[in-house]
Amino acid sequence: MKNQALVSSALAAALSLGLVAQAQAADAAKEKCYGIAKAGQNDCATANGSHSCAGQSKADKDANEWKYVAKGTCEKEGGKLTAPKK
Numbered sequence: 001m002k003n004q005a006l007v008s009s010a011l012a013a014a015l016s017l018g019l020v021a022q023a024q025a026a027d028a029a030k031e032k033c034y035g036i037a038k039a040g041q042n043d044c045a046t047a048n049g050s051h052s053c054a055g056q057s058k059a060d061k062d063a064n065e066w067k068y069v070a071k072g073t074c075e076k077e078g079g080k081l082t083a084p085k086k
Contacts, residue, residue, distance in 0.1 A: 033074035034066045034083055043067040047083030 034047065042057040042065040050064065057065040063084045074081055 029071050030068040031071050031074055031081060032066045033069045033077065033079035033081065035061050035063045036069070036074070036077050036079035037062070037065040037067040041067065048086060 032043075037043070037057050038060045039057050040055050042054060042062075044054050044066070045052040046057075046062075046064040047066070048064045061078075063080070066079075066083070069077065069079070
């Protein structure tokens with residue numbers, strides 16, 4: 001029983017490491033793009049600190065709102081890779 005539990009734990013750890021590596025690779029293929037999110041479709045907090053959660057943008061294409069896009073596509077979509085100056 002102990003050996004089976006040990007093998008199961010090792011397998012679970014190996015699988016979770018694989019999932020973490022896969023998630024990191026997916027993140028590396030994306031970039032933050034400011035000014036393209038539609039109202040309610042931002043990915044996280046604003047650049048100016050007016051809110052701290054995803055899905056809280058109030059207007060389309062607010063320069064302080066961002067969302068993840070495939071690397072190399074932000075500026076093609078009309079966005080910017082940097083937050084506006086405060």
